[in-house]
Amino acid sequence: MxxxxxxxxxxxxxxxxxxxxxxxxxxxxxWFVLFEVLWYKDRSITDTPEYYDYASRxxxxxxxxxxxxxxxxxxxxxxxxxxxxxxxxGYDAFVRWFEVEMYLASCGIIAxxxxxxxxxxxxxxxxxxxxxxxTFLILALGSLVESRFDLAAAFIILASVVSFITDxxxxxxxxxxxxxxxxxxxxxxxxxxxxxxxxxxxxxELLKGPAAMLVATLVIAAPFxxxxxxGLAGAFLYHVERxxxxxxxxASPLLLASKxxxxxxxxxxxxxxxxxxxxxxxxxxDISAPVTILLLLAGYWIFFRRSRGGADNDLVADVVRFSSxxxxxxxxxxxxxxxxxIIWLLPLVPLVKGPDRPVTLGFFAAVVVLTQIEFxxxxxxxxxxxxxxxxxxxxxxxxxxxxxxxxxxxxxxxALEPAGPALR
Numbered sequence: 112m113x114x115x116x117x118x119x120x121x122x123x124x125x126x127x128x129x130x131x132x133x134x135x136x137x138x139x140x141x142w143f144v145l146f147e148v149l150w151y152k153d154r155s156i157t158d159t160p161e162y163y164d165y166a167s168r169x170x171x172x173x174x175x176x177x178x179x180x181x182x183x184x185x186x187x188x189x190x191x192x193x194x195x196x197x198x199x200x201g202y203d204a205f206v207r208w209f210e211v212e213m214y215l216a217s218c219g220i221i222a223x224x225x226x227x228x229x230x231x232x233x234x235x236x237x238x239x240x241x242x243x244x245x246t247f248l249i250l251a252l253g254s255l256v257e258s259r260f261d262l263a264a265a266f267i268i269l270a271s272v273v274s275f276i277t278d279x280x281x282x283x284x285x286x287x288x289x290x291x292x293x294x295x296x297x298x299x300x301x302x303x304x305x306x307x308x309x310x311x312x313x314x315x316e317l318l319k320g321p322a323a324m325l326v327a328t329l330v331i332a333a334p335f336x337x338x339x340x341x342g343l344a345g346a347f348l349y350h351v352e353r354x355x356x357x358x359x360x361x362a363s364p365l366l367l368a369s370k371x372x373x374x375x376x377x378x379x380x381x382x383x384x385x386x387x388x389x390x391x392x393x394x395x396x397d398i399s400a401p402v403t404i405l406l407l408l409a410g411y412w413i414f415f416r417r418s419r420g421g422a423d424n425d426l427v428a429d430v431v432r433f434s435s436x437x438x439x440x441x442x443x444x445x446x447x448x449x450x451x452x453i454i455w456l457l458p459l460v461p462l463v464k465g466p467d468r469p470v471t472l473g474f475f476a477a478v479v480v481l482t483q484i485e486f487x488x489x490x491x492x493x494x495x496x497x498x499x500x501x502x503x504x505x506x507x508x509x510x511x512x513x514x515x516x517x518x519x520x521x522x523x524x525x526a527l528e529p530a531g532p533a534l535r
Contacts, residue, residue: 126235131225134242135218138249142214146254156487157258161383163205166195176335176342182349182383185331186267186293190260210257216266217249217256220458223266227273231428231464244461244472251479252453255486261454264294269458271297272434275304276427280313284320288327295347296455299437302411307430310418354386354396356447357493358485360512361395362387363505370498378494384447385494396446403444410436413519428464432518435459439515443508450486453479467521474514481507 168179169192175181181188194208221242228238249256256262267290274283283304290297301324308316329336335343355362357378365387368374376389386392414433418426435456442452460475485493485504492500 127225127229127238130235130239130242131221134221134246137246138214138217138221141246141250142210142217142257145250146210146257156490158260159206159209159258160202162191162209162260163195163202166191166205167200170195174335174338176346177339180342180345182346184292184294184346185335185343186289187260187264190263190293206258213257213260213262216262219266220245220262220269223269223273224458224462226277227269227431227462230273230276231431231462241461244476245458248457248461248476248479251476251483252450252457253483255450255483256454256457259451259454261294261451262457264290264296265455265458267293268297268300268434268438268455271300272431272459275307276430280304280308280316280320281323284323285327288324289331291324291328292331294455295350296438296441299407299441300434302407303414303430303433303437306411306415306418307426310415310426349382350447353382353384353447354388355392355399356449357385357387358450358504359399359446359448360443360508361399361446362392363501363508365389365391365395366496366501367505369496370501376496378496384449399444399446403441406440406444407437410440410519431459431462431464435463436515436518439511439518443511443515448508450482453482463518465521467517471514471518471521474510474517478507478510478514481510 165175165179165181165183165188169175169188173179175185175188183191190212191209194212195205198204198208224241224245225238228234228241232238267286271283271286271290274280274286287297287301287304290300301321304320305317308314308320332343355365357366365374365376369376369389374389376387376392378385379388380386410433414429414436418429438455438459442448442455456475457479460472463471465471481503485500485507489500489503493504
């Protein structure tokens with residue numbers, strides 16, 4: 112009996128999950144063999160010592176924000192605490208368990224992508240393509256994915272989007288609240304959800320959804336609001352106060368000018384990153400927020416206009432698309448562009464539906480590959496202001512802008528592929 116004949120004997124409802132299981136096994140090989148043995152393994156620049164320090168303090172009974180300052184929100188602190196409880200006091204054991212935790216987050220992402228692909232396409236072939244693209248992006252970004260907690264944030268973001276497109280609205284909004292207490296970025300999805308509710312004339316959801324998000328946020332934050340309000344506020348204000356970071360889109364013109372015309376710039380360490388200082392750096396940092404807000408509003412407006420009168424299947428696909436747009440604009444327009452920010456988009460971009468999908472994936476894959484070339488292998492060349500790597504980072508940032516242009520301004524064909532049924 113041929114493989115095709117054996118496959119036909121498998122009940123239809125099980126086939127997507129067998130594909131997902133195959134990719135989970137493949138991910139295990141990537142995480143625990145390729146990342147640990149081959150050239151992907153690079154721990155020269157990592158945040159795990161900081162995670163370990165915070166987790167160790169909590170294990171000793173110290174309360175975050177009251178007994179020690181942290182720039183991470185409460186759910187992130189729990190993510191650090193879990194592997195420390197399992198591993199015991201050894202740092203190496205903590206790192207291994209943290210990597211296992213991020214692998215489990217990736218497995219959860221594969222499961223969520225399976226549900227999303229069923230809703231978007233109802234095709235095992237399309238599911239395999241989406242999971243293959245996600246796996247390639249993991250490989251293209253390298254071991255950065257297992258040494259930062261951003262994959263857990265990406266899981267929460269995707270869980271919220273998948274809940275929304277499968278009509279589990281309350282869960283979607285509750286997850287946005289959890290995401291807000293993990294990383295600020297999930298809050299960018301709230302306007303996308305509101306527009307979709309409005310277009311579907313779900314006016315009660317326009318009130319109930321944000322209320323659920325607020326409740327989830329307050330439930331998580333309440334212990335710290337009462338015990339250390341200033342410390343909790345500091346975890347969020349820390350990011351507002353950060354200067355112009357070396358890899359950001361706003362820093363690239365200054366660094367290029369330093370090489371091309373001798374414009375004076377200096378690199379200094381502050382707020383846990385290397386930052387650009389020059390006569391224009393403060394002005395660049397100051398205008399980054401309003402410009403980013405304007406770009407986000409433009410993206411939401413395009414979604415609002417495009418969703419008018421469209422079929423519900425198109426609206427579902429555009430929720431995924433414009434969730435990716437909102438996060439991408441935040442990354443491109445921010446005064447900080449840490450390499451791990453790319454992780455937030457890894458599960459979403461392979462799920463973007465439309466005739467531009469191959470082009471969109473191609474440009475985003477280029478962004479991911481260029482990110483790994485810069486970090487960690489050539490980061491210290493960037494820090495030393497070598498012209499070649501400055502140009503490479505500027506190209507990466509330009510490619511992200513091109514990716515956003517493609518994903519924003521594609522022209523929808525008259526008939527998109529039909530969406531599959533939502534899994535219940």
